[in-house]
Amino acid sequence: MYRYTLLTSITNRATGIVLSAGLILLVYWLVAIASGASAYHHARAVLSLGVLKAIYVILLATFSYHLFAGVRHLIWDTGAGLERAQSKRSAAFVVIASLLLFVGLAWWALHAGGHAP
Numbered sequence: 001m002y003r004y005t006l007l008t009s010i011t012n013r014a015t016g017i018v019l020s021a022g023l024i025l026l027v028y029w030l031v032a033i034a035s036g037a038s039a040y041h042h043a044r045a046v047l048s049l050g051v052l053k054a055i056y057v058i059l060l061a062t063f064s065y066h067l068f069a070g071v072r073h074l075i076w077d078t079g080a081g082l083e084r085a086q087s088k089r090s091a092a093f094v095v096i097a098s099l100l101l102f103v104g105l106a107w108w109a110l111h112a113g114g115h116a117p
Helices: 003-034 037-047 050-077 084-112
Strands: none
Touching: 003 037, 003 050, 003 084, 050 084
């Protein structure tokens, strides 16, 4: 019946947890910036490791999904889109839109503007 709704809702919560864990990297980077040039250069070397780049890809994907699923939940809070057919359509929209955003962000990060000076 509502398996798409249930699956997308659970996935939204899971992506929120992954993004929360990813904040550790952001905090590390911000603390390094605030700590001076030496700390920043060390952090930049650490944050440029290949394994962390794979984690960045995962974080981009989870951010993309969580963004659209969160907007969907906000719309539901107004009472709109709760019918079964509307819920299935919005689930498909969330998946497609998040994939498109992820591909766009990944392309930008790897090719267009994501290179350090």
